[in-house]
Amino acid sequence: MKISVLVFGHIAEIVNTEKLILQNVKDTDELNEQLKKEYPLLQKLAYSIAVNKKIIQSNTILTNEDVVAILPPFSGG
Incomplete structure (x- = not known):
């Protein structure tokens, strides 16, 4: 199974892309x-x-079918 992972903010800079494809990930703990x-x-x-x-x-x-996103902390004001 392939999972598409969207990555935002400074996390995208760390992984050097805005989209990752991960193989054989069955749940979010394993993905993490x-x-x-x-x-x-x-x-x-x-x-x-x-x-x-x-x-x-x-x-x-x-x-x-799932779309996973990795989101940096939000700040508001």
Whole structure:
């Protein structure tokens, strides 16, 4: 299974792209672990994971149809 991951802000600068394709990732915990393994600088950063435009708070099963986004912290004012 291939998962498309959209990446934004300074996180996109770290991974050097705005879109990643990850193979054989079954859930968001596994996706998070794989990203941190491939891009160690992510271990020190806070970010949110969204699946199908909804920010998730716990592990979520992924399918080929899902759109995953890695979002840097938001600031407002």
